[in-house]
Amino acid sequence: GQQLNQSPQSMFIQEGEDVSMNCTSSSIFNTWLWYKQDPGEGPVLLIALYKAGELTSNGRLTAQFGITRKDSFLNISASIPSDVGIYFCAGQLREGTYKYIFGTGTRLKVLA
Protein backbone atom coordinates (compact mmCIF):
# COMPACT_ATOMS: atom_id res chain seq x y z
CA GLY A 1 0.00 0.00 0.00
CA GLN A 2 0.94 3.65 -0.24
CA GLN A 3 2.92 5.13 2.61
CA LEU A 4 4.70 8.32 3.39
CA ASN A 5 8.41 8.33 4.14
CA GLN A 6 8.71 9.25 7.79
CA SER A 7 11.99 9.75 9.60
CA PRO A 8 13.60 8.94 11.84
CA GLN A 9 12.13 5.48 12.43
CA SER A 10 13.00 5.67 16.10
CA MET A 11 14.86 7.91 18.47
CA PHE A 12 16.07 7.87 22.03
CA ILE A 13 16.41 11.26 23.64
CA GLN A 14 17.06 12.71 27.06
CA GLU A 15 14.26 14.37 28.96
CA GLY A 16 14.28 18.08 28.23
CA GLU A 17 15.69 17.76 24.72
CA ASP A 18 13.89 18.97 21.62
CA VAL A 19 12.72 16.45 19.02
CA SER A 20 12.23 16.79 15.28
CA MET A 21 10.68 14.38 12.83
CA ASN A 22 9.43 14.73 9.29
CA CYS A 23 7.42 13.15 6.52
CA THR A 24 8.17 13.41 2.83
CA SER A 25 6.50 12.26 -0.34
CA SER A 26 6.66 12.62 -4.08
CA SER A 27 2.93 13.45 -4.05
CA ILE A 28 1.24 16.74 -3.25
CA PHE A 29 -1.09 16.76 -0.25
CA ASN A 30 -4.03 18.99 0.67
CA THR A 31 -3.94 18.26 4.38
CA TRP A 32 -1.31 17.02 6.79
CA LEU A 33 -2.09 15.52 10.16
CA TRP A 34 0.10 14.42 13.03
CA TYR A 35 -1.00 11.69 15.45
CA LYS A 36 0.44 10.07 18.54
CA GLN A 37 -0.29 6.46 19.43
CA ASP A 38 0.22 4.96 22.87
CA PRO A 39 0.58 1.18 23.28
CA GLY A 40 -2.73 -0.64 22.95
CA GLU A 41 -4.63 2.48 21.95
CA GLY A 42 -5.75 4.17 18.76
CA PRO A 43 -3.90 7.21 17.38
CA VAL A 44 -4.82 10.58 18.83
CA LEU A 45 -4.82 13.67 16.63
CA LEU A 46 -2.22 16.22 17.71
CA ILE A 47 -2.16 18.82 14.95
CA ALA A 48 -3.93 19.39 11.62
CA LEU A 49 -2.46 21.53 8.81
CA TYR A 50 -4.44 22.78 5.82
CA LYS A 51 -2.32 25.30 3.91
CA ALA A 52 1.17 25.24 2.42
CA GLY A 53 3.57 27.04 4.72
CA GLU A 54 1.18 26.86 7.69
CA LEU A 55 2.87 26.65 11.08
CA THR A 56 0.67 25.44 13.96
CA SER A 57 1.41 24.85 17.62
CA ASN A 58 -0.28 22.73 20.26
CA GLY A 59 1.49 23.26 23.56
CA ARG A 60 5.04 22.03 23.20
CA LEU A 61 4.30 20.66 19.74
CA THR A 62 4.80 22.63 16.54
CA ALA A 63 4.11 21.34 13.05
CA GLN A 64 4.59 22.85 9.62
CA PHE A 65 3.02 22.17 6.24
CA GLY A 66 5.89 22.30 3.74
CA ILE A 67 5.66 24.98 1.06
CA THR A 68 6.00 22.37 -1.70
CA ARG A 69 3.03 20.52 -0.12
CA LYS A 70 5.09 17.35 -0.30
CA ASP A 71 6.38 17.34 3.26
CA SER A 72 5.62 18.18 6.85
CA PHE A 73 7.60 18.54 10.07
CA LEU A 74 6.78 18.01 13.73
CA ASN A 75 8.85 19.43 16.56
CA ILE A 76 8.47 18.65 20.25
CA SER A 77 10.20 21.02 22.62
CA ALA A 78 11.49 20.16 26.09
CA SER A 79 10.46 16.50 25.91
CA ILE A 80 9.03 14.76 28.95
CA PRO A 81 8.61 11.03 29.70
CA SER A 82 4.94 11.00 28.67
CA ASP A 83 5.96 12.00 25.14
CA VAL A 84 6.92 8.35 24.66
CA GLY A 85 4.93 6.72 21.88
CA ILE A 86 4.69 6.38 18.14
CA TYR A 87 4.11 9.51 16.09
CA PHE A 88 2.45 9.25 12.70
CA CYS A 89 1.98 11.75 9.94
CA ALA A 90 -0.97 11.38 7.58
CA GLY A 91 -1.64 13.09 4.29
CA GLN A 92 -4.85 13.68 2.39
CA LEU A 93 -4.33 13.54 -1.36
CA ARG A 94 -7.66 14.98 -2.46
CA GLU A 95 -9.97 17.42 -0.75
CA GLY A 96 -13.10 15.81 0.60
CA THR A 97 -11.79 12.28 0.62
CA TYR A 98 -11.10 10.36 3.77
CA LYS A 99 -8.49 8.16 2.16
CA TYR A 100 -5.53 9.23 4.22
CA ILE A 101 -2.04 7.87 3.67
CA PHE A 102 -0.08 7.31 6.85
CA GLY A 103 3.62 7.55 7.48
CA THR A 104 5.52 4.57 8.82
CA GLY A 105 5.78 6.15 12.25
CA THR A 106 8.53 7.49 14.50
CA ARG A 107 8.97 5.61 17.75
CA LEU A 108 10.07 8.03 20.45
CA LYS A 109 11.65 6.98 23.71
CA VAL A 110 12.52 9.54 26.35
CA LEU A 111 15.19 8.76 28.90
CA ALA A 112 14.59 10.39 32.26
Add this chain to the structure above:
Amino acid sequence: KAGVTQTPRYLIKTRGQQVTLSCSPISGHRSVSWYQQTPGQGLQFLFEYFSETQRNKGNFPGRFSGRQFSNSRSEMNVSTLELGDSALYLCASSLGARMGYGYTFGSGTRLTVV
Protein backbone atom coordinates in the same frame (compact mmCIF):
# COMPACT_ATOMS: atom_id res chain seq x y z
CA LYS B 1 -19.18 12.76 25.23
CA ALA B 2 -18.42 9.11 24.49
CA GLY B 3 -15.58 8.37 22.11
CA VAL B 4 -15.41 5.90 19.28
CA THR B 5 -16.23 2.44 20.58
CA GLN B 6 -14.89 -0.67 18.94
CA THR B 7 -15.91 -4.18 19.91
CA PRO B 8 -14.55 -6.60 20.66
CA ARG B 9 -11.13 -5.40 21.86
CA TYR B 10 -9.49 -8.76 21.27
CA LEU B 11 -10.37 -11.68 19.04
CA ILE B 12 -8.74 -14.99 18.21
CA LYS B 13 -9.91 -16.86 15.13
CA THR B 14 -8.66 -19.80 13.11
CA ARG B 15 -7.76 -19.74 9.44
CA GLY B 16 -10.73 -20.03 7.14
CA GLN B 17 -13.20 -18.55 9.60
CA GLN B 18 -14.89 -15.21 9.17
CA VAL B 19 -15.08 -12.33 11.60
CA THR B 20 -17.20 -9.24 12.11
CA LEU B 21 -15.90 -6.17 13.91
CA SER B 22 -18.09 -3.35 15.15
CA CYS B 23 -17.55 0.40 15.43
CA SER B 24 -19.84 2.92 17.08
CA PRO B 25 -18.85 6.46 16.13
CA ILE B 26 -19.10 9.56 18.25
CA SER B 27 -22.70 10.73 18.40
CA GLY B 28 -23.42 12.98 15.43
CA HIS B 29 -20.49 11.76 13.35
CA ARG B 30 -21.62 10.40 10.00
CA SER B 31 -18.30 9.35 8.51
CA VAL B 32 -16.57 6.15 9.59
CA SER B 33 -13.26 4.94 8.21
CA TRP B 34 -11.47 1.65 8.82
CA TYR B 35 -7.72 1.04 8.93
CA GLN B 36 -5.54 -2.04 9.33
CA GLN B 37 -2.39 -1.61 11.39
CA THR B 38 0.44 -4.13 11.27
CA PRO B 39 4.09 -3.77 12.35
CA GLY B 40 5.32 -4.41 8.83
CA GLN B 41 2.86 -2.34 6.80
CA GLY B 42 1.86 0.41 9.21
CA LEU B 43 -1.59 1.95 8.91
CA GLN B 44 -3.40 0.94 5.75
CA PHE B 45 -6.74 2.44 4.69
CA LEU B 46 -9.51 -0.10 4.21
CA PHE B 47 -12.65 1.90 3.44
CA GLU B 48 -14.76 4.89 4.43
CA TYR B 49 -18.51 5.17 4.82
CA PHE B 50 -20.68 8.24 4.93
CA SER B 51 -24.44 8.10 5.37
CA GLU B 52 -24.50 4.35 4.70
CA THR B 53 -22.56 4.68 1.43
CA GLN B 54 -19.01 3.52 0.82
CA ARG B 55 -17.18 6.58 -0.52
CA ASN B 56 -13.60 5.35 -0.64
CA LYS B 57 -11.93 1.97 -0.70
CA GLY B 58 -8.34 0.92 -0.16
CA ASN B 59 -6.36 -1.79 -1.90
CA PHE B 60 -7.58 -4.84 -0.02
CA PRO B 61 -9.02 -8.07 -1.42
CA GLY B 62 -12.74 -8.62 -1.63
CA ARG B 63 -12.60 -10.73 1.54
CA PHE B 64 -12.68 -7.42 3.37
CA SER B 65 -16.06 -5.75 3.36
CA GLY B 66 -17.98 -3.31 5.44
CA ARG B 67 -21.25 -1.55 5.87
CA GLN B 68 -22.76 1.34 7.74
CA PHE B 69 -26.17 1.46 9.33
CA SER B 70 -28.64 4.32 9.50
CA ASN B 71 -27.45 5.18 13.02
CA SER B 72 -23.88 5.55 11.60
CA ARG B 73 -22.63 2.44 13.37
CA SER B 74 -20.35 0.44 11.11
CA GLU B 75 -19.28 -3.15 10.80
CA MET B 76 -16.33 -4.67 9.04
CA ASN B 77 -16.27 -8.27 7.90
CA VAL B 78 -13.35 -10.43 6.90
CA SER B 79 -14.14 -13.79 5.33
CA THR B 80 -11.87 -16.79 4.87
CA LEU B 81 -9.33 -15.50 7.36
CA GLU B 82 -5.62 -15.85 6.60
CA LEU B 83 -2.70 -15.69 9.02
CA GLY B 84 -1.67 -12.38 7.46
CA ASP B 85 -4.96 -10.81 8.53
CA SER B 86 -3.67 -10.69 12.09
CA ALA B 87 -3.57 -6.99 12.90
CA LEU B 88 -5.02 -4.14 14.90
CA TYR B 89 -8.14 -2.89 13.14
CA LEU B 90 -8.95 0.72 13.84
CA CYS B 91 -11.98 2.74 13.00
CA ALA B 92 -12.21 6.51 13.04
CA SER B 93 -15.22 8.79 12.89
CA SER B 94 -15.70 12.38 11.83
CA LEU B 95 -18.41 14.98 11.32
CA GLY B 96 -17.60 16.08 7.83
CA ALA B 97 -15.14 16.39 5.02
CA ARG B 98 -12.18 17.84 6.90
CA MET B 99 -10.13 16.02 9.53
CA GLY B 100 -10.04 19.10 11.71
CA TYR B 101 -13.71 18.63 12.54
CA GLY B 102 -12.66 15.72 14.71
CA TYR B 103 -11.30 12.60 13.15
CA THR B 104 -11.21 10.37 16.21
CA PHE B 105 -9.89 6.85 16.36
CA GLY B 106 -11.22 4.07 18.55
CA SER B 107 -8.90 1.86 20.60
CA GLY B 108 -9.06 -0.84 17.97
CA THR B 109 -9.81 -4.54 17.76
CA ARG B 110 -6.77 -6.77 17.87
CA LEU B 111 -7.41 -9.78 15.68
CA THR B 112 -5.18 -12.81 15.90
CA VAL B 113 -5.57 -15.54 13.30
CA VAL B 114 -4.11 -18.92 14.25
